[in-house]
Amino acid sequence: MSEISADTTKKFNIDTVANAAVTPDVELPWAELGLKQNEFDDVVKVLGRRPTGAELAMYSVMWSEHCSYKSSKNHLRQFGAKVTEEMKKDMLVGIGENAGVTNLGDGWAVTFKIESHNSPSFVEPYQGAATGIGGIVRDIISMGARPVAVMDPLRFGAIDHPDTARVMHGAVAGIGGYGNSLGLPNIGGEMVFDSIYQGNPLVNALAVGVMRHEDIRLANASGKGNKVVLFGARTGGDGIGGASVLASESFDDTKPSKRPAVQVGDPFAEKVLIECCLELFKGSLVEGIQDLGAAGISCATSELASNGDGGMQVELTSVLLRDPTLTPGEILMSESQERMMAVVTPENIAAFEAVMEKWAVEYSWLGEVTDTGRLIITWEGEVIVDVDPRTVAHDGPVYDRPYARPEWQDALQADTFTSSVQDAGRPSTPEELKAAVLELIASPNMCSKDWITNQYDRYVGGNTAMAFPDDSGVIRVDEETGLGVALATDANGRYTFLDPYHGAQLALAEAYRNVATSGAIPMAVSDCLNFGSPEDPDVMWQLAESIRGLSDACMVLGIPVTGGNVSLYNQTGTTPIHPTPVVAVLGKFDDVARRTPSGWAEDGQAIYLLGTTAAELDGSEWSNMRGHLGGLPPKVDLERERELGAILINASRDGMIDSAHDLSEGGLAAALVESALRFNTGARVALDEVAARDGVDTFTQLFSETQGRAIVSVPRSEEVRFNDMCTARNFPVARIGVVDAADSALDIQGVFTASLDELREAHEGTLPKYFG
Amino acid sequence: MSETPLIGGAAPAPVDSRLAGARIGVVTFPGTLDDRDASRAVRLAGATAVDLWHADTELADVDAVIIPGGFSYGDYLRAGAISRFAPLMGKIVDAANSEAKLPVLGICNGFQILTEAHLLPGSMIKNDHLKFLCRDQVLRVENNTTAWTNAYTAGQDITVPLKNQDGQYIADEKTLDALEAENRVVFRYVGFNPNGSRRDIAGISNAAGNVVGLMPHPEHAVEAGYGPGHTGTDGLGFFTSALNTLLGGK
């Protein structure tokens, strides 16, 4: 950029808008910043001139896949299109804001969102996972809500691969180290081991927050003359690896210091920031607020301005820096953590500053809202950015990436488990079946996750009514009425690999079932779509099919998607991960005291199995343990899921059941063992009748992963009423056993008896064995 | 000083009408986490919870003080090491050591702050297994004569949540022997020592018995449905004990 004139009285060789207008032929490093030729041409067209270095920085980050959803946008539209009026009635804020907001009634609202932090968590698992929590929590604060809980769906490589321990220890410690310091209970999540995630672990993070309706805050900058303020941590060179090419902006003789390869989270700063923001909301001291995540100040200024009155003027040298060598472009792109931007009226400035002083949070006034429709950023008064903020924040490129059903999909679906060598010698004798159950509950994906969840604080806040290993996490929102929410996240990458359309629906069905099992009424969905490269037509087909399946299923179940995140390019070389749409469902309780725990507790209660069992072992945990992946996933029947959900919710509300556990991965075998171990209570179970009714063998009855099933325990006094309800709803139900607290064993009559100690040893021994 | 705002604002009827006037202060430092929980426990026991801010210079006429758990100042430097220098801590130390013997309870990070402030002997280091651990923990009440344990019977086993990273209690042998001899080991871990604490010590008191610190969290076991095993309320006795002490002393 030798053509740019140097002004030696300034720290940097600033590329102003005026300069850009008269030096159209300057070579800019747009390719190094990740823009394609057509995208750069678009920027020039939008501006009517070449961009300045600072403008190029802004467009390149905001038009990235991560920020613009350019490959998925055309498909994601279905979530907004396939929505009925009924589904909209409780949505106070939909997709597009930082997180959707759902009405809970009594003047309460809830907001939740799930996001990925996959790639940073592979590079440096502790900090990657920690900053993932930090980011999603700031999204929730940005809506005006008090965060009340977090969850973490995790997917790592093979449990015995040497690198898995590194990622596992780091990510779990990072989630704990950061999350525990914020005072947010961690109430659930998932842990899946599969070699397909070896080089691309998935670290997703969900946060949920609550607020009164009048406290909902939106990310917009309205009101000419209102002030724009940046507060929280100072801005450093975090997350701008790609922007280092812009270092050519700087003077030759003052080389910038090195840019960090890893963002370090400061949970203490985040905790203070949360309390500080809540105090701002309480005093109604901010007009609009936006967290700084990916794309930092570029994102915050352009989104606030374009969602508000359309104009903003900012002086960039006012930004407080951790590293004084940062160039304007780098400041705009920095992803330093624990920062927020807000819009404040002039009369509230003093009150705002008092809150900052109280919490010892640093802040600086950057500029003000204007009505010009332009986002103007200056550097020592010289204009370095002059753009229509919409073109940065919302009018990025959108691609219709080619996609096609993979050639190998048919062969994959034809390769069923029952026709495979892996199913030879299927367990059938009592000894074999007992060994199979013990092997299942000790397997990496079905074993107890206590080793992980015991590193998280599930109690803080005093409102946790249920947490892992119950089917859903349940949080009380209103202490007077008991109003509360339930949350569950689910995904099965193997199912989705076998059939992306139905696999995505199965993820939704399971999360929906988990929420209903706890007794809550499902209300809203957030999703985190983890896929490989969209430039691979096979992967793009998986993505398109998954979104189509998920949006269709949401229509049937009558619950809208209120927000989410897409994470693409999760692949090692040309091998993508299994398509993994992680689906979170939020449900509502009028009174969380009604929640249904997942384990047996009361002696003598009858155990019922809801639903019927078919021979569905393709994609199952059992076939996975035997090294087989092929065929078709279990059949989806959303009407049946809805009916099952209604039974579980009504039974909970009317006091007909004291425990409920859904059947999913690991089938009935896993559900029975988990129900027994939850409160250390045994049971006697007989499966002959249901196996005969369903026409399957005992092995299939135990290990099949047929959907739309749950087991419940019913007090003797409620059996008639419970049976009548199921009959009236025409839902298959069978009494399969009795809770037996005196006998500390799980006795499956005619098959095997296993003591609870024996089951516990198998179930709880696996993670400590691998991870210490 | 306002009453602690709650998400919902539960206000159960006082157990004893004389107690509603009892004011128990709950201190918030930057990074404190369990202050709302401690305030709720105070209210459930029947008293009034009073917010105290670390930078305050007066104790606002409170009858007792709870220093709740959390990660004040991020546990940076050492857990509790920065908080002990807060203006309010000086007042609390003076009041605890005064004739009036202000009852002070330090929970988890609060216990760490009390040891850093030398109101209690010894210190906490990283758990022996090096991980954060959250579990329902059985404790034995070894001394039921302190300001915070008189509602329990001596030798009673109670279950309350434990959750910490730096929970391993250590002190030199001489100090440990003295604590034992003076009956100042107030709580011991039963069945399982979760962090390598010397002599299974979970909590201790000062010589007068008005200052108690422990690592586990009684304030998370005060309300059925939100504590250990979905039903546990064994922690409520801490807060009713303090009220007994105040009534007895008034």
Place this chain on the structure above:
Amino acid sequence: MPRIVVDVMLKPEILDPQGKAIVGALPRLGFNAFSAVRQGKRFELTVDGEVTDEILAQAREAAETMLSNPVIEDVVNVEVVAD
């Protein structure tokens, strides 16, 4: 017994939350002279016998591979301390 002392610091460009909290607390106690604090780690490796060049090289390698995380930390000092 001689010891090898290894000092590890976060890389200068990496945020040090601990140092930030400490530097904020120092002025409250009247220590006004310090504008920044960065907190590091010190390791002491005890050697039974003489510290040979080979042992020192081993210590350096251990410092780079295990005692520090090269993604975020630098080994700033490896030295022998004789008792």
